[in-house]
Amino acid sequence: MWARRAWSSLAVAGTAWGAGELDERRHRVAQADGAAAPGSDARVFTKAEVAEHTTADKGIWVTYKEGVYDITSFIKNHPGGQDKIVLAAGQSVEPFWRIYQQHYNSKLPLELLAPLRVGTLDPSEAREEVDSSDPYSTDPERHPALTFHNKKPCNAELPATLQLQDWRTPAPLWFIRHHHPVPDLDAATHTLSLGGNGVDEPLVLDMDLLKCLPKAQIDATIQCGGNRRSGLNPFGKTSGIAWGTGAISNASWGGARLSDLLNLVGICSPEDAEEHGIKHVIFLATDGLQASIPIEKALNPFGDVLVAWEMNGEPLPREHGFPLRVVVPGVVGVRNVKWVNEIRLSSEEAEGTWQRGISYKGFPPHIKDFKNVDVAAVQSMQDLPVQSAIASPLPGATVLVDGEDDIVTVEGWAYSGGGRGIVRVDVSYDGGKNWYVAELGEGKDQNPMRSWAWTFWSIDLPLPPDVASRDSVEVCCRATDATYGTQPERPEPIWNIRGLNNVSWHTVKLNLQRTPEEDEAA
Numbered sequence: 001m002w003a004r005r006a007w008s009s010l011a012v013a014g015t016a017w018g019a020g021e022l023d024e025r026r027h028r029v030a031q032a033d034g035a036a037a038p039g040s041d042a043r044v045f046t047k048a049e050v051a052e053h054t055t056a057d058k059g060i061w062v063t064y065k066e067g068v069y070d071i072t073s074f075i076k077n078h079p080g081g082q083d084k085i086v087l088a089a090g091q092s093v094e095p096f097w098r099i100y101q102q103h104y105n106s107k108l109p110l111e112l113l114a115p116l117r118v119g120t121l122d123p124s125e126a127r128e129e130v131d132s133s134d135p136y137s138t139d140p141e142r143h144p145a146l147t148f149h150n151k152k153p154c155n156a157e158l159p160a161t162l163q164l165q166d167w168r169t170p171a172p173l174w175f176i177r178h179h180h181p182v183p184d185l186d187a188a189t190h191t192l193s194l195g196g197n198g199v200d201e202p203l204v205l206d207m208d209l210l211k212c213l214p215k216a217q218i219d220a221t222i223q224c225g226g227n228r229r230s231g232l233n234p235f236g237k238t239s240g241i242a243w244g245t246g247a248i249s250n251a252s253w254g255g256a257r258l259s260d261l262l263n264l265v266g267i268c269s270p271e272d273a274e275e276h277g278i279k280h281v282i283f284l285a286t287d288g289l290q291a292s293i294p295i296e297k298a299l300n301p302f303g304d305v306l307v308a309w310e311m312n313g314e315p316l317p318r319e320h321g322f323p324l325r326v327v328v329p330g331v332v333g334v335r336n337v338k339w340v341n342e343i344r345l346s347s348e349e350a351e352g353t354w355q356r357g358i359s360y361k362g363f364p365p366h367i368k369d370f371k372n373v374d375v376a377a378v379q380s381m382q383d384l385p386v387q388s389a390i391a392s393p394l395p396g397a398t399v400l401v402d403g404e405d406d407i408v409t410v411e412g413w414a415y416s417g418g419g420r421g422i423v424r425v426d427v428s429y430d431g432g433k434n435w436y437v438a439e440l441g442e443g444k445d446q447n448p449m450r451s452w453a454w455t456f457w458s459i460d461l462p463l464p465p466d467v468a469s470r471d472s473v474e475v476c477c478r479a480t481d482a483t484y485g486t487q488p489e490r491p492e493p494i495w496n497i498r499g500l501n502n503v504s505w506h507t508v509k510l511n512l513q514r515t516p517e518e519d520e521a522a
């Protein structure tokens with residue numbers, strides 16, 4: 001299956017896992033009868049002590065229930081891949097296993113763990129005190145696999161290791177981009193008010209009424225405008241979170257079409273909009289954020305803008321807007337307003353920094369501060385440009401080579417705004433002198449005019465002939481979308497002070513290592 005290929009690149013050192021090896025281990029474990037080594041649960045550790053064990057030299061430890069395990073020797077044999085299992089280093093495997101339930105479908109994972117037990121978690125450890133005066137004290141618990149940039153407000157990305165695991169990102173792993181504490185709203189009392197130009201009396205809908213509208217189901221990726229910002233920082237400091245490639249995720253969304261809602265209040269056509277001077281649709285949220293989109297996108301039934309109450313078939317989680325968020329497919333993250341309680345039709349864009357201010361505007365590279373800059377004259381971001389990234393191998397991974405027909409399996413995702421489908425992804429090992437065309441995977445069959453979700457890709461990339469005499473290689477990718485527009489090569493020429501839209505070729509440096517002779521003989 002496509003999504004499972006991430007660990008199968010046998011060229012990457014250490015991830016090789018033969019079926020025979022697994023059987024042998026099963027056998028050995030059966031002999032040990034799943035029992036822990038004698039006395040191995042007698043030592044007691046605090047969570048903080050376990051958390052220090054995240055490197056091979058100290059030993060990589062995890063916990064399961066009250067047990068503490070040293071998994072250092074098992075890591076390279078993990079059927080789900082080395083990169084994934086180390087995400088749990090120093091902490092409990094349970095949040096990971098709740099997502100990857102394979103671990104509960106057989107006894108094998110626990111049987112493998114049993115002989116690795118080194119102790120027991122300290123049962124007397126006090127639970128962390130909750131400071132109820134902290135406005136963030138009611139934020140939801142978050143999955144430890146996320147890469148956290150901040151906790152208050154929470155900003156966290158989907159790590160590259162997990163980007164390709166599921167085409168529809170599981171909700172607990174979805175990237176998080178908040179500007180405030182997470183509202184705690186009650187679906188039973190929550191309402192959405194629809195008013196502004198052309199509407200005499202605002203229409204107020206509760207959740208039950210909203211759900212009477214025809215329900216649409218749309219696969220849509222959301223990407224923050226700052227995704228890959230960290231790639232611009234070497235060329236000048238930018239302001240904002242230094243995102244890697246993970247300020248992006250994909251889900252299936254269920255909800256009412258915004259165009260249907262507009263029709264309800266009598267705005268059905270371009271003429272209606274013009275008559276009432278409606279140019280923008282503003283979304284306001286209970287946390288104080290507001291943003292707007294042009295009426296052209298909002299009214300277009302093919303634009304698929306949703307007022308959504310479902311994510312991957314479940315009610316929205318609090319983190320992602322419960323009970324109601326706007327999903328504006330193809331458009332920069334910030335317009336996808338969570339916890340929305342008001343929609344306002346207007347001749348003007350939304351007020352505030354996220355729309356009219358500097359937050360999501362692209363300035364030319366020579367602008368290094370905002371003195372003498374006419375911010376209002378610069379257009380705010382809407383549709384996103386074409387983007388792609390390599391998710392596997394990770395930067396710095398080691399590839400075994402022997403100089404004869406060496407390949408490395410490279411996998412990633414590509415996405416473009418405006419519903420533009422991905423027509424091609426090219427991958428190169430020499431900075432673009434030679435390109436190889438990747439195979440498109442999940443997402444490739446979307447309507448090319450309404451491709452709201454990302455497309456996965458994969459390639460067995462040949463390595464250059466001189467690979468055996470080098471110690472590294474840089475692999476890069478670029479995607480082409482339905483306009484035949486493609487990504488720029490370098491980040492410098494598109495550097496901008498807010499660090500937005502870094503869509504330069506994504507490059508990953510890999511280390512090369514000669515295959516040891518004895519391995520070749522085996």
Ligand code: HEM
Pocket residue numbers: 004005007062071078079080081084085086087088093096097100102103106108109110112113165
């Ligand atoms: C530390 C203890 C762990 C043990 C002993 C363990 C063991 C295993 C075993 C035995 C399988 C094969 C399951 C089967 O299909 O029968 C498996 C698969 C898998 N594991 Fe783990 N695992 C551990 C931790 C993790 C963690 C922390 C992750 C985090 C993401 C993870 C992700 C996966 C995935 C995605 C697969 C499925 C691979 C595929 O089918 O393509 N595992 N693991």
Ligand SMILES: Nc1nc2c(c(=O)[nH]1)N[C@H]1C(S)=C(S)[C@@H](COP(=O)(O)O)O[C@H]1N2
Pocket residue numbers: 174175176177178179180222223224225285286287288289319320321332333334335336337338339340
């Ligand atoms: N109400 C509200 N909506 C919001 C935000 C916010 O802070 N508050 N953040 C925005 C930004 S900048 C992005 S990138 C996306 C992130 O959505 P996610 O947290 O569900 O990934 O939500 C947007 N909608």
Ligand SMILES: [Mo]
Pocket residue numbers: 177223224225226333334
């Ligand atoms: Mo964002």
